[in-house]
Amino acid sequence: MSSLQPTLSSNQAPSTVEYGGDEISAIVLDPGTAWIRAGFAGEDTPKSVIPADYGCIEGAGENGGRKMFIGDNDVHALRPGMEIRNPMNDGIVADWDTAPLLWRAAITSRLTTELSEHPLLMTEPSWNPSKNRERTIEVVFEDFDVPAFYLAKTGVCAGFASGKATGLVIDVGASNISITPIHDGLVLKKGCTRSPLGGTFLSDQIRAYFAAVNIPLSAHYQVLSKSPVEAWKPADAVYRAFAPGEEPTDSYRRFQEDRVLTEFKECTAQVWTGPGLLPSTAQDAASAMLSSPGGRPFEFPDGFNVVFNTERFRVTEGIFHPPSMLTSYQHHPDPNSTLGLNQLIHQSMKDVDIELKQLILNNVVITGAGSLLYGFTDRVNAEIAAAFPGPRVRVMAAGNSVERRYAGWLGGSILASLGAFHQLWISRKEYDEHGPNIVEKRCK
């Protein structure tokens, strides 16, 4: 990969003493909005995956500070007064007091407590601003005391995970859908686009739909036992009762409901694969669907259950056609100014040099857990084929859901274990000499 060249020619490659040498495994950390993934370079899955959401009780910690609950077991445990928070906003760090604590926990819980012995490669979205990048390098050298560091673009890493140094990476995360054109291992910044139509948006759409048709959304912790009931009949369940002052917080309830919404996305929600847009009336959609398989059932934690027909397509259509989104809740994206997925691809390709366009369209890579929706890849294929007719458009999506969920991490793992990569590490000595701004010069 020709881009694996030191980009700051005045700097010598760090010596093996400075970055630990080839026998020390680097750590790869991919901090997302939903999940933080950490593992050793050269491995094919991250050993540690923890939620980016954490629990917090103000005043319950040492010296009256906050007490934090980090990791899958702790954040899901039922505790009165525990609020659920997340340090990310729009895919980048918003709360710098908390994000590094979560990163450290992701590493120390399953990998090693000796952060000072392992070089660290972290991923970042292409829109991460300079001040965040500099803050990141400060944290890792000054708080974590790592011997060497590199900040790699998530899109580039996801491309590498599919064996592509050139292509178009479509990443459906929790916060955003982002489009990143890459060429020879470098991001083509002009062509990067994104919309807030990721997994959180889809959860909000499903929640809004349930509210609109009076489907009661229960969470697992609320239900002590349940008996089977027929579709659309009220649940026959025993619900957990809470003594005054013992109730979970609203943010905990919502967090637990979101788990159920994710189950709905995994099992029931589906993307309309065309031809064309999902018909806007239920009747037209139903007749267009005659050629598609029938409905999909979904059972809520309390046993209430429904077979979803056209509605399972309706909730996802806003991703491709924002004017179709449900707007019956606060803080929804603007349906008229938000770019849908096909518009994002168009916009991105408009800004890519004409001679690279064909090469890039020949290597379209779909990644991110949000892309695991039924029908998603088929719809993207159809949209791209319609927008860019020609034989050389190729869309790739790993069939293995683990690869799709961890592509950013996996690409970082591949990158950091390449023989030539040691030239790219920023050593502590270089950081001490040049300060945090070195990240701008070295990590393009």
Ligand SMILES: Nc1ncnc2c1ncn2[C@@H]1O[C@H](COP(=O)(O)OP(=O)(O)OP(=O)(O)O)[C@@H](O)[C@H]1O
């Ligand atoms: N099978 C599935 N089908 C559809 N969506 C899914 C599925 N599994 C998980 N999701 C959704 O994917 C989202 C998380 O995706 P991912 O792990 O790629 O995000 P992230 O990298 O943590 O976030 P971001 O890229 O926004 O920083 C969540 O909203 C989750 O509900």
